[in-house]
Amino acid sequence: MKYTCWGAAKQVTGSMHLLELESGYTILIDCGIDYEDKTNKEINAKFPFNAKDIDVLLLTHAHIDHSGNIPNLVKHGFRGEIICTEPTSYLLEKLWVDSVNIQNNNSNRKKSVKLYGFNEVKKANEQVLTVNYYERHELNNEVAFTMYEAGHIIGAASIRFEIQEGRETKIIGFTGDLGNPGSKLIVDAKPMEGLHALISETTYGNREHKETRSPEELLLEQVTAACIKQEGRLIIPAFSVGRTQAILFTLKKLFSEGKLPPIRVFADSPLALASNNIHNKFTDYLNDEARNYQNGEGSLFDFKSLYLVEDKSDVEDMELYRDSCIIVSSAGMLEGGRIQHHISDHVQNPLCTILIAGFCSPGTLGAQLLEGKSSIRIKGDDKYVFAKILQTDVFSAHPDTIGLQDYFKASDSNELKKVFFVHGEEEAMYDLKNVLSSDFQEKVEIPGRGEEYYL
């Protein structure tokens, strides 16, 4: 069979992997939006293969850089099943609609390309089929697959394929995005056994998570400093699905245990409410701590001082609010989304603390703040940075270099012949490769976009 990495090759976004069997049966794994390849304006609009030739699409998780281009694949003639877990299917409905709204809002800007509309989203939803973790499913008499917990966000899966070619059965594993072990809400990733080839994410291939405080300790400290002692506001940029819930869950515990007074929390992200509800609905997909908490309390995120910002009047209420508060808003790297508004309004406010809770790609606004720049350009204006800028990786949704090395050790065997590094920056991939044992290094390939490998 032939494996081609058509997205997230030597970069983090745009995941898309093609498996073509000798029989002609063709499987696509993920179909995400590429946010990085700015040299090719058509990168998301057109596919490097005929969408009609794809027999089935297996989706690892709902994040837009893995799922966001599926309705466009449908627009180009893909009619097969889209297979994922149930929480992923619920998240997809919301994410795709949000994606159309963003595309419609941007459509008057010259450079933006409209990829799909509500019609394609509706069609794509009709093609979705859900499966449970650890159930083995046969797609036909030559391909079976099993989804494993990936520990990344709710419903995220690694996918283990068993592919019969001639007399041989080949076991191919795709990690999807892995989680950082010990996540607030999600069960840790389970490595796949008996693999002949592994396609692995490497987002934090050369980084080590340094935070030693627990999420509770970290937030207690920062909220006390920013909102109580300084009487200012704490702004936390975070993605709508996953990190926002980990932060809200931690805050709820601190409030309900009486460790913090009821400071107002604005969750200002378009998908936060939907994502909260999906976490409360699919408690089987959460870890023991979160599930037990949900069983006892009835909800993971609802607390008196939480305000979900949904419509215009909520936005007005939030803007008129002058007391100490916490704002959790998307997106995480501060590029686009509602967070821009908060940063623009408060980056010159010395009573404001901006706590960056995740990785920021070089060049993004988040990275500029972390570099300690004295001024930034935001929404067309130059602004001085008087706000306090802090960073933590305690809410990280990806394993660091140690976590990845442990995962590889657990996946390794004499049978494992090839390991493909994807979904990471090129430098991080080479740094990661260099710290692995020489035996394992020999198995590692770092595919470029469109490079073909025979497995």
Ligand SMILES: [Zn+2]
């Ligand atoms: Zn992800």
